[in-house]
Amino acid sequence: MKAVRTIAELREQIGEMKAASAKATIGLVPTMGYLHQGHASLIRAAKVKTDIVVVSIFVNPIQFGPGEDFETYPRDEARDLAAAEAAGADLVFLPSVDTMYPKPTKTKIAVSEVTSGLCGASRPGHFDGVTTVVGKLFHIVQPDYAFFGMKDAQQVAVIEQMVYDLNFNVTIVPCPIIREEDGLALSSRNVYLSPEERTQALVLSRSLRETKEAVKTGQIRTAGEAKELLTQIIGESPLAVIDYVEIANFPELSPLAAETAILEQEESVLMALAVKFGKTRLIDNCLIQPKGE
Amino acid sequence: MKAVRTIAELREQIGEMKAASAKATIGLVPTMGYLHQGHASLIRAAKVKTDIVVVSIFVNPIQFGPGEDFETYPRDEARDLAAAEAAGADLVFLPSVDTMYPKPTKTKIAVSEVTSGLCGASRPGHFDGVTTVVGKLFHIVQPDYAFFGMKDAQQVAVIEQMVYDLNFNVTIVPCPIIREEDGLALSSRNVYLSPEERTQALVLSRSLRETKEAVKTGQIRTAGEAKELLTQIIGESPLAVIDYVEIANFPELSPLAAETAILEQEESVLMALAVKFGKTRLIDNCLIQPKGE
Known part of the structure; x- marks a missing residue:
């Protein structure tokens, strides 16, 4: 595995690998670092599907709003390099902010509609920052496949x-x-x-699991009931402060009206949550397939 | 020369040409068709510099504003194909609106600042349409070089x-x-x-030529004086209705203050005009190099 910091170096490395085998496919795993087993699973998926696995590690300032955690976002480069290598990365790209933004960008890639609800509503400008940096990374790496975790379902x-x-x-x-x-x-x-917040944060996955089960067993039927049940379960954790609880079709992400029957949708339905514990904002979600899975 | 209408066909054709010679470079000449010798000069420039010359012909609806001439924009496919071939094109890409926009696009590429003056001020949203479609064409063709005429200096x-x-x-x-x-x-x-408008439209190039000469000979010195002289000369044509007359640095396109001495700028200075003759809006411009050319 090689670690590179400049765009020129990265293009050169990829160029050499492609020269050795013109048909080699490239997989990109874009990350903000502080890699965990979620990232490792993306890198392993990339390793299975593609020949050259590029992991980018970049805490992208333009996707953080004022008062968000850009400055304090956890960073640990040495550990990240070891984790990327262990999972099978061939190249790790660790650009500085100056490398990615030598001047403040005047160009943005902006997606409308899909970005208007959920995290897009709570974090104005966030997704413009995400699409802009991902577009840049796609141009720099020119991957055939790019791997993203469903925890950020809206991002996907x-x-x-x-x-x-x-x-x-x-x-x-x-x-x-x-x-x-x-x-x-x-x-x-x-x-x-x-530790206390960590324990109470379990309410996120539990609320999703129990609500999905209630939908599948017919105990509840509509988006409104699901939202109510999720809200009620999350409310059992006194430290939980809800940012949003939303039921939307996927991948369009239009919120379902309260009376809509979840299992009668043609498309997948996303139940998505953002909840704060102290200063920490966590997200979680699950998909319900049409007519049950 | 081959003419293709779908993205899949175009990618296949380019793929075959690249397979025959992996080091072949690709030149793209994006146009809206109704090709003239300006376009032909771009195609010839591409032919000199690159191995595979792709000409796209697409009247892009999203760069036209309401009340602009999208519907009536001149089209002549047979003549365009002959002109592209004569100038040396290898591939002509003629997508339909449905091919380029199978659904209304939710994604835009938007450039700020450089788009705020000149045609950007007169045609709100125009450049978002241009950058979005050019971004799409870059992704479809993946050119090494792309050729644009300086008549649309702001577009460049x-x-x-x-x-x-x-x-x-x-x-x-x-x-x-x-x-x-x-x-x-x-x-x-x-x-x-x-015919009458055609004759009077000569005032555009004449005003630029005479004003540039006046700057170079020291007859006039400042951006304000240049703007005044351009406006005065254009005013000699009774059919001319000025949209804008602007003096700006290039390529940043910040307007120069009236008292700024044109020849003392570090960068090139653009004198740019948009003038209407009847319903027809024409643009023209010239660059003045620092300290004279």
């Missing part, structure tokens, strides 16, 4: 929309959420949690 | 900014304005002009 939907609309020559591969044994979805931000 | 500046900010792996090649013998800059829109 937004990136898919961007790829479709702008004819990027890349296939997006969404990968399943990886969880701790007790159900907590892996996130680099979990390190922010106090 | 905007595309260069997009390429820089988003790390597109393409080099933009700006090509000189091509003019009729009497000075009129070639434009597909010139066919709209009545």
Whole structure:
């Protein structure tokens, strides 16, 4: 595995690998670092599907809003390099902010509609920052496949929309959420949690699991009932402060009206949550397939 | 030369040509068709610099505003194919609106600042349409070089900014304005002009030529004086209705303050005009190099 920091070096390395085998495919795993087993699963998926696995590690300032955690976002380069190598990365790209933004960018890639609800509503401008940096990374790496975790389901939907609309020559591969044994979805931000918050945060996965089960067994039927049950279960944790609880079709992400029967939808239905524990904002979600899975 | 209408066909054709010679470079000449000698000069420039010359012909609806001439924009496919072949094109890409926009796009590429003045001020949203479609064409064709005429100087500046900010792996090649013998800059829109308008439209190139000469000989010195002289000369044509007359640095396109001495700038200075003759809006411009050419 090689670690490179400049765009020129990265292009040169990829060029050499492609020269050795013109048909070699490239897989990109874009990350913000502080790698956990969720990221490792993306890298392993890339290793299975593609010949050259590139992992990018970049905490992208333009996707953080004022007062968000850009400055304090956890970073550990040495550990990340070891984790990327162990999972099978061939190249790790660790650009500085100056490398990615030598001047403040005047150009943005912006997706509408899919970005208007959920995290897009709570974090204005966030997804413009995400699509802009992912577009840049796609141009730098020119991957055949790019791997994203479904924990950020809206991010997957937004990136898919961007790829479709702008004819990027890349296939997006969404990968399943990886969880701790007790159900907590892996996130680099979990390190922010106090032991008490960590325990109470289990309510996220539990609320999703129990609500999905209630839908599948016919105990509840509509989006409104699901939202109510999720809200009620999350409310059992006194430290939980709900940012949003939303039921939407996927990947369009239009919120379902309260009276809509979840299992009668043609498309998958996403139940998505963002909840704060102290200063830490966590997200989790699950998909319900049409007519049950 | 081959003409293709779908993205899949185009990618297949380019793939075959690249397979025959992996090091072949690709040149893209994006056009809206109704090709004239200005376009032909771009195609010839591409032929000199690159191995595979792709000409796209697409009247892009999303760069036209309400009340603009999308519907009536001149089209002549048979003549265009002959002109592209004569100039040396290898592939002509003629997508339908449905091919480029199978659904209304939710994604836009938007450049700020460089788009705020000149045509950007007169045609709100125009450049978002341009950068979005050029981004799409770059993704579809994956050119090494792309060729644009300097008649749309702001378009060149905007595309260069997009390429820089988003790390597109393409080099933009700006090509000189091509003019009729009497000075009129070639434009597909010139066919709209009545004989009388056609004659009076010569005032555009004449005003630029005379003002540049006045700057170079020291007769006038400042941006304010240049603007005044341009406005005065254009005013000699009774049919001319000025949209804008602007003096700006290039490629940033910040307008120069009236008292700024043109020849004392570090960068090139652009004198740019948009003027209406009847329903036809024409643009023209010239660059003045620092300390004279």
